[in-house]
Amino acid sequence: MDTHFFYGRYGVDPFSLFLLAVAAVILGLPFMWIVSLALIVLVVLRGFSRNTIARSREQWQFARLMRTIGHALSPVGRVLQKIFFMIARACSTLALRIKERKTNVFVHCPSCHKLLRLPKGRGKLAVTCPVCHCSFIHKT
Numbered sequence: 247m248d249t250h251f252f253y254g255r256y257g258v259d260p261f262s263l264f265l266l267a268v269a270a271v272i273l274g275l276p277f278m279w280i281v282s283l284a285l286i287v288l289v290v291l292r293g294f295s296r297n298t299i300a301r302s303r304e305q306w307q308f309a310r311l312m313r314t315i316g317h318a319l320s321p322v323g324r325v326l327q328k329i330f331f332m333i334a335r336a337c338s339t340l341a342l343r344i345k346e347r348k349t350n351v352f353v354h355c356p357s358c359h360k361l362l363r364l365p366k367g368r369g370k371l372a373v374t375c376p377v378c379h380c381s382f383i384h385k386t
């Protein structure tokens with residue numbers, strides 16, 4: 247193959263890769279193969295383009311758009327992350343309570359509400375919270 251053919255051509259950039267990814271995803275949707283094909287043709291045309299300035303500008307605008315979207319979504323992402331961790335923690339606590347329900351009792355600290363794990367069947371226990379160091383009596 248003639249290497250001069252590729253000389254001065256733009257090639258593949260993140261924008262092209264993004265278009266290919268979109269093309270691959272929508273290919274799975276009904277009747278979207280035509281859009282998918284159009285995107286692939288666009289990627290090929292961009293790759294063979296000699297107008298590298300125009301292509302670079304597209305890539306730059308794409309990068310800017312992605313950054314804008316990223317900034318807009320970051321508060322939503324943080325909230326979702328917080329909710330996710332809350333659910334994950336609640337699930338693991340629940341799993342632990344179910345697993346150890348025969349050997350341990352779970353009680354919330356009256357002062358800081360931290361969940362404490364106590365051995366079961368020991369009668370009245372003097373409990374000291376490891377977090378806030380408040381002491382209380384609990385019957386197990």
Ligand SMILES: [Zn+2]
Nearest residue numbers: 355358375378
């Ligand atoms: Zn406490």
